[in-house]
Amino acid sequence: MGIHSQPAGPGSTSHPVVPGAVGEEIRVRGLVQGVGFRPTVWRVAHEWGVIGDVRNDSDGVLIHAWGDAWTLQHFIDSLSAECPPLARIDAIERHQLNEAAEGSDFRIVPSVSGPVQTGVTPDAVICAECAAEIADPANRRYRYPFTNCTHCGPRLSIVRAIPYDRENTTMAEFSMCDACRAEYDDPADRRFHAQPVACPACGPRVWLESRDGARVAGDDPCRAASLLLQHGAIVALKGVGGFQLACDAGDEVAVARLRRLKRRERKPFALMARDLQALRRYCAPNEAECALLASAGGPILILRADGPECVAASVAPGVGTLGFMLPSTPLHRLLIESIDSALVVTSGNTSNEPPCIDNTDARARLGRIADVFLMHDRDIARRVDDSVMRVVQDDARMVRRARGYAPAPLLLPEGFADTPAVLAMGGELKNTFCIARDAQAIVSHHIGDLEDALTYADYRRAVAQYLRLFEHEPQLVALDFHPEYLSRKIGYDLAQSMQIPVVEVQHHHAHLAACMAENGVAFDAPPMLGVALDGLGYGVDGTLWGGEFMLADYRGYTRLGRFKPVAMPGGTRAIDEPWRNAYAQLRAAFDWHAFTRHYGGLDVQHFLKSRPRATLDTMIAQRVNSPLTSSAGRLFDAVAATLDVCRERVLYEGQAAIELEALVDPHTLRDDSDAHAYPFEITSVMPDGLRSIEPRPMWEALLDDLLRGTSVPVVAARFHKGLAIAIVRMVECLADLLTEPADARSVALSGGVFQNRVLFEQVVTRLELVGFRVLTHRQVPANDGGLSIGQAVVAAAQRSDAV
Template structure:
């Protein structure tokens, strides 16, 4: 018996000189279950004249095929060429069979159980065929809100076990009618083994009810809800992975009422539009953005608010962008049918709690917010939020990885095939966790901020669900250095229970490792440069980092440079009150007397003079609740507060930096000479031996500009450009100093600060122009949502050498 393995799309006949019928066992790995792969194999086998069978098993799809050598070769090539739209072939393995064919046709046979190594596919947006059916009065699924097929519909949100069969989903309680069963059992039908298949006769039902629990009259709940939305109501919608709250996005009063009741003072709301024509009323998406909006993942896409018409001012105050998605399910499509403007469609929760997924819980938690509920009786197996993405430098980049993306496994680079199985716990904010093993990483859907009690409980529950769903048996647990992260504490408890080692991974090393893994950097590759910029992370010296330049591979890192550490007076309060960072940064650059003498005419000087400066000075001098941090996120807060942006308080994470970015004068950014960019100094003589970016010259130039009356948008542009130039200069300086077996011409960029589009494009563009190979995030977020992937690969790499 011979074995032949090749990536998807590559194949060569294993026995071209053999004449007459031959047999092969063909193993297909990847996302090949629950996506119509077996009926595609069946159809192609019949078209090619191949006999045998195909089945699902715990490793993917297994095919036994007999035909002459060239027929089998044509069959294999057609598998890659005509792969179903939701499938992803990672590898095709071919084994020659010695036995003769025992079949006269080609059959689909029952699934086999065993240890799970195949992927669960993400939930997918309604396909064109299903959309046409619900719009066709002659079709039996006309206006049926749960229409789906193997090319679309729920997956992660309903699956409870592997194999992905109906009995293992939340559709198990709905018995198929004769018509649906005929489709389900017909290999030639696109609903063959579509596990959620249903119709109005046998499937889930939708209804409208008041906040008091009374069901509304009428035969079409979606039409009734749509009418209520157009008349100013707030509607709670049971969506694919959780409840959502909706209102008319052009109704100022409705938007303001939703903000007040939801307790979401300023953070932007997501929007839904019926079609691209409606989106174009408010934005001018380019071709890449249009493609992302229409993709099978169907994320919320961040677009510039540059259309001819305006949404209500309360939807996305201060940011200059709008987050649009198209209807992802038949229910949403029917709801939007008669709405040609846009709806706010935001998570069904209050404040930072996780959205509701249960009907009774929704009635209890959302009853004071929603006027009516659009309910249904299909259970949601797990909460799955809407994903968020943005096109930057012409490429889609995921900012929040959830519906449509998770839990599609990421193939790990060369060298990870023999590493131990790892559970990585992620961070504290924007949490995800990761299961790694068998040369792939399964990053969970976005879970959120673990400081919230309900999110924390959901996190613990989700970890347990994934471990069962994927039959993952960790040989190590990876977690962050920070002693107070709840994810760390849970990880230690699990490791103790399982009696497996714990691998502690420094926060910024995890950021860079995630970037390297998603870009295919091999486990044994030479160490490369990395820049990790974020709000803060716990350093291996016990201080708070956030502006780091490293030489890193998967096994370890060396810190080469940083931004100047500045105090955070008040600790966590400095994150919520940007003026504290402004004061600390300005006092690190000047003394109060000199600052007042030079800049007494500025608004920021008058504001800070009214603050308790003596107390702050004592706290900073004595290091009382004023930890030093090299955080670039806090530098952004300081600059924003100095310019009067979110000075006193931020109402959501990153608000000051986001609103500062939105203010940037694009003409000044593009056309002004680099000589106008604010200068930073690179100091090479620090006591700790690290090179340091000193912002003091930037502060002098920025404040002088304000004295001269330079506009805030121009100041913001000069700050962004100057910061980018300083980062690139530091990378060039460090690259010139590196010796030995290192990759000095590659640099990985990671951390939440790089979700600032202007800074990212400036840094990546300038590094590329300087001859560096720039590694960036696309599939996982640059923010803490990608930490778990980095933790997992670091732990796996260390485990290969022995913990």
């Protein structure tokens, strides 16, 4: 029947318009710009004999295609099956075209600008092909630190505007040489429209300079910096999203010096290993952990320190884990290629400040820390920290969402398609903010703690950048309830300047809503139980909450239970000085004379006896700078201090709980009968209508164990197990009280306390054993880094109901 009787198929080289050909406009939404998606469309179209064109625009990728119906269907199926590694297709929309095809081939045509609806892809770890090129002496990119292609390289850290074209990035000032231009223009090349494409002849350059700004002689700065690291030097290097400080992780003198100069007394340092073989000297990652380490996101992964060798003691004091990553960029790869051990690679800042991104700023702020600087001349558009993850119960879980993951949009559940555009400002600590519209939420990269002036300024700048970058015009601003949060104050100012309303969202409701949203709970789903455990959040009753049991949906919540409220003598000083929480908890459980009579021989009693108890008693009695809190985090602090873990002072947020978790005896946790776990009492309805977890029985059992000489690891295990049992008992108790239409067999877990692996695993396992469907965090952190998406969905739901 001739050529026109059969549809084209893979391998076809001619492009006749077959009888019965139809035209379609195909819209592809998702992460489809700057990731090699158009060349994939071009290649697949040629394989199937489809004619037409493809372009980037502000909505994603737009395809005009002509062919018979069978061919077009297989063309679209192939696009999904052969999606490039960094791309993510969220939706494919097809509409018939009535006009005839122009031409007889398939072309890639120029981008079209307009209101932004598409996403920006995250920065991606160097791919295998580029890694092979920089290791090949015959390749023109041999040892070139800025080698990249559409499968890897910088994205968020260099983009200034959408569409993601070179002129809208910090690569605009580097003109491509003829060889790079040929790759960039060839649809069959993996560097087709790779916006940062460059080589030694035309791209950014790297150099080594001393602390006084003098260039260090030599033709291979990365190799020279590597040799200095192996001889005890501290090197400041300009990474993809900011400066980092590196030293030999096995050199105790170098690590201790870095700690002192960086003013980071105890918080663990991140580590980098050349490859998995080198990493296995210190940790024994499982298959899932190895896959995550080698993924395009390339996060810092928290691993058990269970390898045959140890890093310097000052790397991660007081914890049983190490945070490892593999080289994420060609520069890192070249720096570490000859180092068999590990490097400390930490943020380029002093404690609590944001890392430097500008060369001049780095010289000024890091000059007293670093011995040498590994610099380059490609600008960083915005600071992007390393992401941090942990594999728990075989699932990768986000601890800090930044490089490699932000700002990939998260799809919102069913029912959120027509909700208003929202700007959610996030919290005070571990801040992120969120812009949401059209059933998508873009959670910003990790910003940090807004109490620091430089971080606060960076936050304001980042909010403005995202609004401009994504052309987001919010219709309302979502804020935390806490009256003193800086994020709230900025949000009010923005709302006033834009003349749009604000929605105040209670802290723990936002936590639970974030968990529900990332687990796909529909807009109109019935309310479910939620447990939100953290350090503290402002409650609507003016007290500080932090151990909350709620019945919640997106529109609202009912507080059903809590941990027993106990005073925080000294207010925020009690967060920094855990002994204050220990005293308040013990005072609430016993009067001082009874405590002394029964437990006077204990070390903690002798310690507290020397503290200004009379002053604290007066403060608590008169409610002077001693707010009540139901915080689970403060209970952990109190137990830790009683066991002489971070008793006098913590040096970073969550330190006492982290070090207490590290002490847990695994055999006691696994093998001991539940009868040995420390008991908590679930009280009946309190005067305020709430059930409460009362810790007095726990304190009695714990202190009796200490009198018997029970080891601290066993005590820590019995505390964790007992607390998990109490949480599950409370959930069961509350579920029994629920009636339709509430979902009484589902429970959401959120809040930073659930980043405690021991508690999390105990609670989840026990809830599932008694028949609950348990919703937990994976894509966004359980800590305050996930608050902003929760604020966004609550505000959108409440505003939609009000309209």
